[in-house]
Amino acid sequence: MAGNECGQNKSETGIVLGFVEEVEPWHLRSSQFPSKVGGKPAWLSQSDLPGGLELECEKCHLPTALLLQVYAPILGQDRSFHRAIFVFCCKTPSCYSRNDNRCFKVFRSQLARKNDFYPYDPPPDEDPKESESDALKSGIKLCGLCGCIGPKVCSRCHAVNYCSKEHQTIDWKAGHKNECAGKEQTCSDHLNTFIFPEFELVTEPEELPAKDEKLGKTPEEKQGLELHPSDDGSAMEEKELQDMAMHETEDSKVFQKFKLRTAPEPEQVLRYCRLGSPLWVSSEHIPKDKDIPKCTCGARRLFELQVMPQLLNHLHVDSPGDSIDWGTLLVYTCEDSCDHGNKYSPEFLWKQDIGGDGTD
Structure with missing residues (x-):
């Protein structure tokens, strides 16, 4: 980047x-x-x-x-x-x-x-x-669940650290309870959700896009800027289109700009x-x-x-x-x-x- x-x-x-x-x-x-x-x-x-x-x-x-x-x-x-x-x-x-x-x-x-x-x-x-480890080279132990500072440690296996009681509880219920047998391990092997x-x-x-292209406009959007027949064969009056444009809110204009800019x-x-x-x-x-x-x-x-x-x-x-x-x-x-x-x-x-x- x-x-x-x-x-x-x-x-x-x-x-x-x-x-x-x-x-x-x-x-x-x-x-x-x-x-x-x-x-x-x-x-x-x-x-x-x-x-x-x-x-x-x-x-x-x-x-x-x-x-x-x-x-x-x-x-x-x-x-x-x-x-x-x-x-x-x-x-x-x-x-x-x-x-x-x-x-x-x-x-x-x-x-x-x-x-x-x-x-x-x-x-x-x-x-x-x-090998990946839940400890930095500086010696700081990291939470086995989220990877942030882990000052707490599992009292049973003493091998997994946690940032908080909440994360220890989540990890315990997710599978560490079944894995924690007092043997050496660096982190829980179960899926971290x-x-x-x-x-x-x-x-x-x-x-x-090239300057002569409408930025992000689809053919349907371009067509919508022009007079075109409706399903019953009648044409939409230009005045109606102008009225619709006048009622377009500032917020919808900003959102349309967002969509057009990101469309490519x-x-x-x-x-x-x-x-x-x-x-x-x-x-x-x-x-x-x-x-x-x-x-x-x-x-x-x-x-x-x-x-x-x-x-x-x-x-x-x-x-x-x-x-x-x-x-x-x-x-x-x-x-x-x-x-x-x-x-x-x-x-x-x-x-x-x-x-x-x-x-x-």
Whole structure:
């Protein structure tokens, strides 16, 4: 994932699109600096990880799960030679009320090229043949369920760590109870249903259709802009069309723009453009400058990336009642990408849902 500002990208729009792709698990380990969806976090800095209250949903106060992480170094800025954005979200469907961002958490981690955790040279593009472990090289033990800091340990086998009592209970019921026989093991071998399905995020620059084409217009949509016979053979009067256009709401215009812009690449799950502008799904609930809190260093937070609703198709979260849902998620990060050493810096997420008369 390119971490340059929008104007420096070579694509026509300066926007990088992200798509999910299945790969072998070793591609998604920390040593490969991945961009990915779901699974356990591939932590960048291996010390000073966020945990506890920092990763709790502010509505139900349960631990959140990794939604995605984006590797986004900033060219020319040594302290951001390695840089990643981590987005976590709650797994409780009822927490997803309209335009409410309290069930999301965002963190930024960055390292210089010379650092305490990784070689100076890029990693080889081959399987390192290392066994995966629920512990970092720094010695920090990770939760066997979600991959975050795991200060608690199973009192029976003393081999599996957990971030919370809730995750220990989930893992116990899911199968650890049957596996836990006091023998050495690094994590439960049963299916982990807490984390989201894991994919690599692959990217390509956004390219618009040729200038003489209607962006994203289908033949049927183009025909709808002209007079055409109805089923009974009569023609719709031009005045009627003009009246329909006048009654089109601002919100529907914004949503139509969203659909037309994404139509050439309907499978996109991410749009990246640091210091650029997002693609809104609604004219409602668009933040003003005062709505985006400044970074802890005092600098402004500016737009960096947005998560698209198409990602929901890959997460297996549909349910008859409440469901994990969003129109789009906008991530704002420190304009200066300030330096906090090995610590993870909290950033800000704005949730925008599709317009309408929805209520919390």
